[in-house]
Amino acid sequence: MLVAVSFPLLAARAVEAFGPRVASAAVLVLGLASLALSRRAERAEPTGATSGRGAWLRALPLALPTLAVASGDERFLRLVPAAIEAVLCGLFLASLRGGSSILQQAALLLEPYAPDFIGGYCRKATAAFALLFAAQATALAVVAFATPGADWAMTSSLLVWLPTLAFTALEFLLRKAWFRHYGGAPWDRLLRALLPPEHTARGRRSLDYIRRKRAELGMPPP
Secondary structure, three states, rough: OOHEEEEEEHHHHHHHHHHHHHHHHHHHHHHHHHHHHHHHHHOOOOOOOOOOOHHHHHHHHHHHHHHHHHHHHHHHHHHHHHHHHHHHHHHHHOOOOOHHOOOOOOOHHHHHOOOOOHHHHHHHHHHHHHHHHHHHHHHHHHHHHOOHHHHHHHHHHHHHHHHHHHHHHHHHHHHHHHOOOOOOOOOHHHHHOOOHHHHHHHHHHHHHHHHHHHOOOOOOOO
């Protein structure tokens, strides 16, 4: 996502300064290095569970700077953000196989004691994010061909980060309203006052789970 957000503005400046072939060659070298590092990190994982998973999908955007180097056509380079969004969509959808999801995996990474009942919500949220990425990929592809250079860079950046920030904020509020699990941050305290966990069955279930788990771990009640 960081690459997709920053890429259009950086690429436009690089093309203006060095030309499409040199700029595309630099993108290709950086992309190959990034892919090699991610593959090395996956092979180093003890379980090897993610080794090779989605590697071919992550390599697809590298075809675009390769074509730009060969042809000198800047439009191939402009399609890189769209390809990244399409890859994100594919990875999110692929994670739904087997009953889990990429968001549930992320939740368990951040909180190993997260309950199983978050699974259904995480799958729905993962599918929703995949749809967002698909819509962004389509819009970015259209802009890449239909918008002049300077305008393309700014428009593409806005298409990446504005919808993503808005959707992430919306998902955060929906998740809080759904589970009603709150931390100690100021916004959590405000949401707890507005949406008490005791007022819904899901909120009471979350609160009960937290109390039981903290008791099992010898921690004070929330």
